[in-house]
Amino acid sequence: MGGGVVAAGHPLTARAGADVLRAGGNAVDAAVAAVLTSLVAEPLLTGLGAGGYLLVAPPGRDPVLLDFFVEAPGREADPAERAPLLPVEVSFGDAVQAFHVGPASCGVYGVPAGVQAALDRFGTAPLGSLTGPAAALARAGVPVNEQQAYVFSLLAPILRSTPEAAEAYLVDGRPPREGEPLRLPELADALDRLGADGAAPFYTGDLGAAVSDTVLARGGLLTRADLAAYRVVEREPVRVAYRGREVFTNPPPSAGGVLLAYALALLGRTPGPPDDLALVRAMETAQRARTQAFFTGLPSPDFGRTFLASRLGSTTHLSVLDSDGWACSVTCSNGEGSGVAVPGTGVHVNNMMGEQDLSPRGFFTHPPGRRLPSMMAPTVVRRDGAAELVLGSAGSNRIRGALLQVIVNAIDHGLDAQAAVAAPRLHAEDGLVYTEPGIDAAALAAAGHVVSPFRARNLFFGGCQAVESRAGVLSGGGDPRRGGAVVTA
Numbered sequence: 001m002g003g004g005v006v007a008a009g010h011p012l013t014a015r016a017g018a019d020v021l022r023a024g025g026n027a028v029d030a031a032v033a034a035v036l037t038s039l040v041a042e043p044l045l046t047g048l049g050a051g052g053y054l055l056v057a058p059p060g061r062d063p064v065l066l067d068f069f070v071e072a073p074g075r076e077a078d079p080a081e082r083a084p085l086l087p088v089e090v091s092f093g094d095a096v097q098a099f100h101v102g103p104a105s106c107g108v109y110g111v112p113a114g115v116q117a118a119l120d121r122f123g124t125a126p127l128g129s130l131t132g133p134a135a136a137l138a139r140a141g142v143p144v145n146e147q148q149a150y151v152f153s154l155l156a157p158i159l160r161s162t163p164e165a166a167e168a169y170l171v172d173g174r175p176p177r178e179g180e181p182l183r184l185p186e187l188a189d190a191l192d193r194l195g196a197d198g199a200a201p202f203y204t205g206d207l208g209a210a211v212s213d214t215v216l217a218r219g220g221l222l223t224r225a226d227l228a229a230y231r232v233v234e235r236e237p238v239r240v241a242y243r244g245r246e247v248f249t250n251p252p253p254s255a256g257g258v259l260l261a262y263a264l265a266l267l268g269r270t271p272g273p274p275d276d277l278a279l280v281r282a283m284e285t286a287q288r289a290r291t292q293a294f295f296t297g298l299p300s301p302d303f304g305r306t307f308l309a310s311r312l313g314s315t316t317h318l319s320v321l322d323s324d325g326w327a328c329s330v331t332c333s334n335g336e337g338s339g340v341a342v343p344g345t346g347v348h349v350n351n352m353m354g355e356q357d358l359s360p361r362g363f364f365t366h367p368p369g370r371r372l373p374s375m376m377a378p379t380v381v382r383r384d385g386a387a388e389l390v391l392g393s394a395g396s397n398r399i400r401g402a403l404l405q406v407i408v409n410a411i412d413h414g415l416d417a418q419a420a421v422a423a424p425r426l427h428a429e430d431g432l433v434y435t436e437p438g439i440d441a442a443a444l445a446a447a448g449h450v451v452s453p454f455r456a457r458n459l460f461f462g463g464c465q466a467v468e469s470r471a472g473v474l475s476g477g478g479d480p481r482r483g484g485a486v487v488t489a
Contacts, residue, residue: 002026003489004322007417007465007476008034009394010041011485012142014478016133017320020125021489027326028056028122029130030489032115034318035330036134036191039111040184041142043169044155044337045394046316048190048202049211049349051110052332053250054118055237055378057387059325063248063380066121067233067371068114070107070352074368075225083219085354085363088157090336097396100354100363101158103220105338107352107372108230112199114332117232131195138188141181147459147483149178158351161339165348168341190346203227207345214342215349221368222349229369242268242381243411245388249379249403256375259286260400264407273412276426276439277447283401283428315376315394316482319467321474327387329378333394357397375399381407388469389417394482395462401427402462406477410468417468421477421484425461436461457481 002024006017017034051070057063086102152175159165201207208227215222237248240261250257263282267274315333338351358372381389393402409420424438433449435441441451463482478484
């Protein structure tokens with residue numbers, strides 16, 4: 001029998017991964033099972049129409065990053081036929097963020113291809129054995145917990161934007177309340193199809209054709225040619241030294257991992273644990289690095305190494321460590337969803353083409369087939385060649401700051417994974433420093449920063465899920481901001 005620990009954004013997601021570990025599966029098998037269950041238990045944050053990244057660190061071998069993130073669509077399409085983006089404002093209570101949805105926001109999804117590629121490359125379990133339990137949950141219905149009810153209430157304006165999304169996810173036109181079961185029968189059928197036939201139907205078969213035809217008919221540019229051309233890409237992670245460890249994270253063309261590595265390297269120049277002011281300085285320096293030249297260079301395969309050398313001389317996430325030393329960190333995101341839920345496919349298509357963080361040079365500037373520069377950064381910290389900390393986060397542009405603070409909490413302050421994840425956070429961006437209770441906002445203001453305090457801990461600051469190994473003991477930290485849970489196998 002196997003063993004290990006799983007941290008994820010929902011108790012059922014974590015439990016699904018732990019069940020696979022108990023049955024003898026490895027960390028990648030467990031991660032795929034957890035990803036599939038997250039589609040059911042966390043359905044607005046991820047889905048079959050989403051994209052993501054999987055970082056795996058096999059014991060005694062170099063880590064590998066599988067990139068199955070969203071691509072820009074538009075092969076064999078006329079940009080003049082593209083409908084305008086639909087702007088929607090989402091309030092986090094103490095901050096408001098604008099999102100853009102609708103058919104024009106739909107990018108080429110990667111989740112079906114990603115889970116199959118992960119198992120083909122590193123897994124031991126057949127895909128059908130992992131889709132079955134998730135499909136059963138989708139048919140039976142999952143009671144909506146407090147955190148998911150909050151997400152539904154936040155994103156209700158997007159779900160109301162089309163009758164199909166409203167029918168799939170709303171109850172009599174309103175968001176489901178805590179405790180109400182959410183049944184997703186079309187997703188169940190799609191998971192069964194994925195288990196039986198693999199990813200092909202979603203790209204070159206009937207399901208992909210239905211998605212493309214629906215998006216095109218409504219003014220999007222997601223073509224059948226886009227889906228047929230999609231491939232999972234294997235990449236070498238970015239690595240940076242920090243306090244006697246090696247940190248491995250998401251490489252270009254993703255942006256978040258490079259900026260996280262840059263911030264860690266800046267903090268690592270000075271001895272001792274960094275204080276809040278040092279964290280803000282590192283965040284602001286990394287933010288200023290997001291120049292026109294930065295995004296122009298991201299598609300280059302060697303950009304991560306040259307970017308760091310020249311300066312140094314996100315969503316859902318789950319993390320897995322197994323008893324044999326395999327580590328797996330997976331971040332998936334549907335953005336906020338486009339509102340385009342395609343009948344008969346179980347696919348709610350992402351809105352990544354409408355995410356401003358992913359298009360800093362302006363919407364629709366990425367050519368067809370270009371992988372978008374996500375902020376998601378699944379990360380593994382190794383010490384003496386063994387995985388010590390495995391983590392990642394949701395949270396859009398707050399992802400790299402959340403990861404930076406959890407790493408500092410665990411390594412510099414010696415906190416265990418749960419305490420490191422739960423500790424108060426800050427986020428510096430666009431001249432403001434957002435703070436949770438427990439951060440000394442007065443000290444930041446006295447240092448000249450403009451502070452925007454939140455009245456309570458909030459999912460605005462990310463949803464980091466972490467697992468760790470200390471002296472051979474496996475444990476984890478589930479982020480209370482997003483209903484995170486830890487299950488040990």
